[in-house]
Amino acid sequence: MRALALVTLFAMGGVVVGCGGEDPGATSRTRDPNAPLEVLVVNYPLQYFAERIGAEHVRVAFPAPPDRDPAFWSPEPEAIAGFQQADVILLNGAGYAKWAERATLPRSRLVVTTAAVKDDYIQIEGGITHSHGPGAEHSHEGTAFTTWLDPKIAIVQADAVRSALARAQPSKRAAFAANFDMLKQDLLAIDGDLERITTPHGKTCLVGSHPVYQYFARRYGLNLKSVHWEPDKAPDDTQWKELEELLRTHAAKLMIWEGTPNPATVEALKKRGIGSVPFDPCGNVPSEGDYLSVMRFNVTALEDALSN
Amino acid sequence: MKNAFYMASRYMRRHKGKTAILIASIAMIVFLPLGLQTVVDQTTSELEARARSTPLLVGRKGSPLELALSSLYFAAKPVEPLAMADVDRIRDTGFALPIPLHVRYRAREQPIVGTSLEYFDFRALRVADGRQMATLGECVVGASAAEALEVGPGDAVTSSPTDVFNLAGAYPLKMRVVGVLARSHSPDDDAVFVDMKTAWVIEGIGHGHDDVSKPEMAGQLLKRDGNKITASAQVREYQEITAKQAESFHFHGDPATFPVTAVLAVPNDAKSQALLRGRYLGKDERDQIIEPVAVMDELVTTVVKVRSYVTAAVVLLGISTLLMMTLVFALSIRLRRREMETMTKIGCSRGTIASLLGCEIGVVLAAGVAIAIGLTTAAHAWGPALLREVLL
Structure with missing residues (x-):
């Protein structure tokens, strides 16, 4: 009906084409391709990985105060505004920094570094399962989130960092890959040592x-x-x-x-x-x-x- | 000439009704095509500019026009939703930036648009007063929406319930206004923007409630079996997301299944656009991908056929009105024959009488055209908004 109304009203006056259109792909967010990438992270391991891989091509910020557990710290809206402006936002995943689940962050610049291993998340037992009202039964049980203590997962996270940086700054892809390889060797060495000690x-x-x-x-x-x-x-x-x-x-x-x-x-x-x-x-x-x-x-x- | 004008004005004052009808007829016959053309030209230009600035839209298969109207102008009835997995599907191709849209609810008459921050970059929308939304339960409003809802930063907006008789339906959610957008002269001015997650809370997919595992909640539990608790419907679900309650808000189910009404896809380049379109050509494809400008062009092609009939009708109407007016003037002259004979007898030349009648006709025509121009100017200023209101 609305379509018919639209047709009729357009027809009554004729259609004039020619109003200046916008560039289909234009967005107002532009950055200097040679400027260092602004990277925001939610914990120190990700800061370290980003700094090792990105080197001089990134500026990494980790806004959680030093005396707070970043897993449970929640930023004020002003700090979230800082995250919104970042070129790359590195999340840990596995329920770490739950504030990110409630914050308005740009999806295209958000990287959950454990996404590739999400099927391997460890569920914490003992969560309360409940139902109320017309809703279905559900549970609030959590997920273990100190993922990087498994160096194999830490390598996966570092690789996700490399990939995100390369996507944001393709011209530095090779440098990021080389830096990642060196970090991977260090993490593998720690993994080897721990395996030898704990076996x-x-x-x-x-x-x-x-x-x-x-x-x-x-x-x-x-x-x-x-x-x-x-x-x-x-x-x-x-x-x-x-x-x-x-x-x-x-x-x-x-x-x-x-x-x-x-x-x-x-x-x-x-x-x-x-x-x-x-x-x-x-x-x-x-x-x-x-x-x-x-x-x-x-x-x-x-x-x-x-x-x- | 001055005398002729004086005599003409005296005559028109003496015959106010007839003169008013003649002036109104002239005004209408000039204004109708002119004003309509102005209003529709402006409106179509605005509508087409919006369509042209939106490269691709993805939605569930159905009417492409409904998808375009819903996603670009936040109008028409809500379309069948996609899932967040469909947004990720576009992202995973690497061909385009997917911007999810959730347009299902309203705050009074203003559409509530759930989207991601990329939308604001894409549409070049700037916060003029306040700040960008940062957490669940916050919203930024378009300039017109702020006026219509009489809100600014620090105020609250409540979503309108979809169905008061459906107890399991969407409850109203009180949202904090944290910013007002600069006027963009587009449908974005009328919208209330929220994060996708807030839109899902309005939809009832996410909610916050009292902690049912606390001892003081024992009175509201129906059953407790180890870690399994069945609470009664008395458990209070929050209708507002305050900083204190924010942590209790959570979502149930797989986020990949959460609804979006459309995805605005911004391709990297023309090749990516073609490749992405190709992904939706499969026989068993559940989704459609549309180029809004093509949908509008299709609409215009249909319009051209109808327009010829409407144009003919307006032309015929104009001719018949002019004939009627000629008849009215001719009859008027005939009725005034004795008056003209008297004027001849008191010494008026034929030229004086002709100039007297000419003045009368001239004044009527000039007044009619002046009114038509005034109406066209008014239509130029307010018509497009009025037409958008009617159409969308």
């Missing part, structure tokens, strides 16, 4: 101070379960009970910590026959060194702890 300890029971080592444990076939302890806080009675409950079925001899643990807690664990070793997931910018040096330190510390 004899596949059946050893380990406990993580926080549930962040799922991908690490899966990669090296480790028998690891987690509690919810903070390195800088002494556990309360409930947390000790939680550990004792766990130890009944999982006789762990080593606790892996996200940071250097409280000496009193280390001593108390020692009395229970449990050693402590820090293994920094490096989600935020380290106070010293870089991603690679932190991972190498983790390897050494773990090797020492397991050999003892």
